[in-house]
């Protein structure tokens with residue numbers, strides 16, 4: 232529920248248990264439009280599979296989704312990576328967060344399955360909003376023999392961010408609607424460099440990119456997909 236009257240959120244908040252005392256211990260810009268938030272609290276009892284995310288109440292009447300990108304069990308910290316796009320209350324809320332701020336958080340949600348244990352090959356696609364989800368795969372990559380490749384469409388200022396975040400097997404494309412263009416996709420080098428048949432695709436980020444990419448690969452290859460659009464031009468909250 233991205234938007235609701237204040238009394239609805241107040242009532243839900245009254246009945247839903249909150250994570251005790253969560254504090255921002257790091258608030259760092261990775262670039263002009265990407266911000267890492269590290270929060271400290273008692274997260275020991277939480278199950279945090281790949282892609283666990285928070286529904287954060289960012290104003291009296293709005294909640295927005297942000298994925299847990301990393302967990303440090305020893306330090307009891309969780310990381311979030313947010314796209315600061317400047318056009319919404321979620322982006323503004325994260326932009327304003329600073330060290331020492333307290334955050335009121337419900338338990339993270341774990342109802343989306345992004346990681347497929349049986350897949351030999353996983354191809355991940357997304358944009359700035361997907362970087363946190365992509366990062367949540369990193370421990371899996373380290374601990375399994377599965378093949379992973381990450382495809383990002385990113386603003387130019389963020390082209391080096393995947394490397395900084397620790398990705399090795401990835402490709403970056405400019406964020407200028409390429410993945411919304413079926414003709415470009417069919418002709419692109421994407422389909423020449425990787426063996427796609429039988430791969431499992433996790434497609435996230437811009438809704439139109441997800442839809443077009445999914446349609447194209449389904450028409451060309453025998454693949455399984457998990458598509459989850461994270462935002463849509465002109466639509467508030469998703």
Ligand SMILES: Cc1cc2nc3c(=O)[nH]c(=O)nc-3n(C[C@H](O)[C@H](O)[C@H](O)COP(=O)(O)OP(=O)(O)OC[C@H]3O[C@@H](n4cnc5c(N)ncnc54)[C@H](O)[C@@H]3O)c2cc1C
Nearest residue numbers: 296298313314319320321322360363462463464465467468
């Ligand atoms: C399961 C899930 C997990 C998510 N995890 C993350 C995450 O870890 N990090 C993250 O940054 N985002 C994440 N998102 C996406 C984020 O919740 C949306 O981008 C959300 O719309 C941001 O809210 P807002 O209030 O800033 O903008 P809104 O009020 O929702 O939208 C206002 C305007 O801004 C536009 N807009 C929204 N998002 C973007 C964007 N990224 N770029 C450009 N324009 C935009 C909208 O189209 C609209 O026109 C996730 C979404 C889902 C569903």
